[in-house]
Amino acid sequence: MNSPIIAPSVLAADFANLQRDIEMLNDSQADWIHIDIMDGRFVPNISFGIPVCEAINKHAKKPLDVHLMIVEPEKYLEAFQNAGASTISVHYEACNHLHRTLQEIKELGCNAGVAINPHTNVALIEDVITEIDLVCMMSVNPGFGGQSFIENTYEKVRQLREIIEENDASTLIQIDGGVNADNAPDLIEAGADVLVAGSFVFNSTDPKSTIEGLKSI
Ligand code: DX5
Numbered sequence: 142m143n144s145p146i147i148a149p150s151v152l153a154a155d156f157a158n159l160q161r162d163i164e165m166l167n168d169s170q171a172d173w174i175h176i177d178i179m180d181g182r183f184v185p186n187i188s189f190g191i192p193v194c195e196a197i198n199k200h201a202k203k204p205l206d207v208h209l210m211i212v213e214p215e216k217y218l219e220a221f222q223n224a225g226a227s228t229i230s231v232h233y234e235a236c237n238h239l240h241r242t243l244q245e246i247k248e249l250g251c252n253a254g255v256a257i258n259p260h261t262n263v264a265l266i267e268d269v270i271t272e273i274d275l276v277c278m279m280s281v282n283p284g285f286g287g288q289s290f291i292e293n294t295y296e297k298v299r300q301l302r303e304i305i306e307e308n309d310a311s312t313l314i315q316i317d318g319g320v321n322a323d324n325a326p327d328l329i330e331a332g333a334d335v336l337v338a339g340s341f342v343f344n345s346t347d348p349k350s351t352i353e354g355l356k357s358i
């Protein structure tokens with residue numbers, strides 16, 4: 142098994158010390174920086190938007206992995222690309238024309254991600270799987286950090302891995318929500334490539350060694 146790609150979520154960072162926390166991530170074994178954008182419509186919470194993404198980009202030395210939990214994400218793709226996004230994930234449940242939106246993300250030079258809610262069956266993205274660089278599989282209901290991991294995620298990862306292999310796709314599987322050192326090994330075993338971790342990293346006493354621990358799974 143390859144070591145996982147680790148993408149700490151800044152949703153759990155100290156927003157009054159964002160530069161400090163981004164520099165900590167620069168200095169850690171984190172591979173990407175996960176940025177959660179919430180609009181209060183697609184999800185029942187508002188996080189932050191484009192200016193904060195730009196501010197993070199000024200200090201970040203790692204790729205920005207932007208997770209759009211917003212309605213009509215196609216309206217804001219270019220803005221997030223300009224704000225420094227390397228990967229842009231849109232929600233399956235928020236896109237009427239997912240295939241087109243994926244092309245638009247790729248035309249901007251970004252990796253195209255699709256996030257799926259816990260209730261969304263992985264089979265629903267099979268027809269576009271070869272167009273998707275990354276599936277952000279939600280292992281909590283999106284909207285808040287610090288929630289408990291939903292156990293049927295393991296089975297969904299196995300099903301998605303099968304779909305990826307059957308279609309000869311190179312899609313990465315990312316797990317987002319409630320990830321910690323207890324569930325990470327089983328997630329990797331099931332076929333996950335990328336782990337997002339917010340509160341597990343930022344609420345720990347030594348975030349850098351917590352990241353190192355996840356990386357060495
Ligand atoms: C949830 C977000 C997650 C969140 C993860 O809506 O998409 O990225 O920040 O936070 P934890 O790791 O605390 O569940």
Ligand code: ZN
Nearest residue numbers: 177208317337
């Ligand atoms: Zn996220």
